[in-house]
Amino acid sequence: QSVLTQPPSASGTPGQRVTISCSGSSSNIGSNYVYWYQQLPGTAPKLLIYRNNQRPSGVPDRFSGSKSGTSASLAISGLRSEDEADYYCAAWDDSLSGSWVFGGGTKLTVL
Amino acid sequence: QVQLVESGGGVVQPGRSLRLSCAASGFTFSSYGMHWVRQAPGKGLEWVAVISYDGSNKYYADSVKGRFTISRDNSKNTLYLQMNSLRAEDTAVYYCAKEALVYSRVPNWFDPWGQGTLVTVSS
Numbered sequence: 001q002s003v004l005t006q007p008p009s010a011s012g013t014p015g016q017r018v019t020i021s022c023s024g025s026s027s028n029i030g031s032n033y034v035y036w037y038q039q040l041p042g043t044a045p046k047l048l049i050y051r052n053n054q055r056p057s058g059v060p061d062r063f064s065g066s067k068s069g070t071s072a073s074l075a076i077s078g079l080r081s082e083d084e085a086d087y088y089c090a091a092w093d094d095s096l097s098g099s100w101v102f103g104g105g106t107k108l109t110v111l
Numbered sequence: 112q113v114q115l116v117e118s119g120g121g122v123v124q125p126g127r128s129l130r131l132s133c134a135a136s137g138f139t140f141s142s143y144g145m146h147w148v149r150q151a152p153g154k155g156l157e158w159v160a161v162i163s164y165d166g167s168n169k170y171y172a173d174s175v176k177g178r179f180t181i182s183r184d185n186s187k188n189t190l191y192l193q194m195n196s197l198r199a200e201d202t203a204v205y206y207c208a209k210e211a212l213v214y215s216r217v218p219n220w221f222d223p224w225g226q227g228t229l230v231t232v233s234s
Contacts, residue, residue, distance in 0.1 A: 002155060045224055047222040050220050090156075090220070098170060098218065099170065100218070102156045102157065102158065104155045
């Protein structure tokens with residue numbers, strides 16, 4: 001059971017806009033930044049969004065992140081076939097001695 | 112460019128030990144904290160441990176605390192994960208990842224990641 005909660009799957013057709021949610025608590029998302037990682041099949045995760053809504057250089061502006069309270073979301077507009085991947089949210093959790101926590105991941109299918 | 116190459120994975124019996132290595136290049140290794148993150152087959156990501164840039168601070172996930180030890184040799188640009196008392200549930204691909212911010216003593220994110228090394232714990 002992951003500390004952050006994501007829907008296990010999402011889907012859309014090319015050109016559509018899809019959003020993936022990530023729900024946490026006051027000790028993680030509520031008080032720290034949220035990060036999003038994309039994992040293409042058979043590859044290592046890649047940073048997609050940092051500090052809630054910042055895109056690293058090279059990440060298309062079709063990808064955007066937002067955070068409100070203890071929840072966050074990743075939006076992908078103009079969906080493309082190459083966006084088919086697993087997406088994970090992550091945040092630092094202040095409880096006890098502190099740790100990084102991840103969502104369970106959302107498998108995005110481009111129909 | 113930043114390159115992280117993990118090694119040391121393999122098949123090991125329950126209760127035995129294994130040491131993973133992560134060779135770093137393309138950046139000033141001694142200036143960045145480093146993480147280990149694992150992924151069980153077909154499952155999601157689980158953070159394992161982090162070590163500060165100078166090795167003075169280490170934090171572990173509860174699931175590995177007391178069994179795993181993270182360390183680094185800045186003279187060799189190498190990160191390690193000593194895994195003792197291995198269990199079947201430790202079976203996973205283990206990734207090393209570099210922290211994003213230099214000389215940081217506060218939690219910051221992982222970027223980039225290595226390609227991973229598979230550890231299988233089985234009798």
